[in-house]
Amino acid sequence: MSGSSSIHVPVMLREVVETLQIRSGGVWVDLGCGPGGYTAELLRRCAPDGRVIALDVDEDALALARRNLASFPPERISLVRANFTELASVLSEAGVTTVNGCVLDAGFSRDQVLGDQSRGLSFLKDEPLDMRLDRTLKTTAADLVNTLEQRELAALFRDFGQERQAGRIAAAIVRRRRQRPIRTTLELAELITATVSPRPRGNRVRHAATKAFMALRTAVNDELSALRAGIEQAVLALQPGSGRMVVVSYDSNEDGLTKRTFRDLERGCRCPASLPTCVCGRRPEVRVLTKKPVRPSREEIAANPSARSARLRAVERLPEVKTDADGAASL
């Protein structure tokens, strides 16, 4: 989680800026711009004539970004309400064929949890159990909790939350909803707290509902498919030989998927190992710049404890490979 209702210092800003090697001119992309922290820094560093295309699914986040970025020349910013999955069409509509760098900040912002327009993402605040970042989506967390079969709920908590007590939580939900539907965040959080015990995490105790809430948020927003699609589309748009992409994520689902997607793009060929030669013809697209995820500094975590779960991974697009008439490849 990152962000605040005024322009703020976004999580791992120094690391994002250094890795992207942001310079004057060009086109830069901010995926999941939220209140616009990275967008503002991209605009400053690609001045005087560089452009930033910033996307978010949340209309309220974009309204905040618009206010926060009002001092920048409007012709240098495009703020677009779109999902990561729509990046390729957003770029094509903007007439952009290559971009110099892209940052994708997954997850949700402080405003989406604590602001006036909060979404039922927190178990610490009593709200309708909604969790949609994109208000045009049809299915809320309450819909999932009140309609999925017990085994589907258990799979959701296990697969998206790595919740060890997924079965017990699913059974408790199904028992409770036979009496009445579960409508609010606190109803669900209290039910989970009464069902499972909180687990210690280092020297802190994690709230018993943490993983179940993360799993529901991931499912409602189809976050993992969107993340993979966003990475793949951004990488294809990067300037060959120099364009870089940075992903900042906040939980193990997102970080694991980022790592696997980058590795697949680095390897290229996806043929089974049993085949003697490649038949898929995919070539490596990127070089991974971060063998291990980069974590926030101790100073940053001390100043902003909510940054502690952030992980940064990055890739650079490889130079284009030209093939001659015989199909031989050269750089």
Ligand SMILES: C[S@@+](CC[C@H](N)C(=O)[O-])C[C@H]1O[C@@H](n2cnc3c(N)ncnc32)[C@H](O)[C@@H]1O
């Ligand atoms: C952590 S916040 C971004 C904060 C921002 N980087 C900053 O520091 O100002 C993540 C943002 O990503 C948006 N988001 C999450 N999933 C998205 C998706 N699939 N497509 C577009 N935006 C998404 C959320 O609405 C949220 O505003």
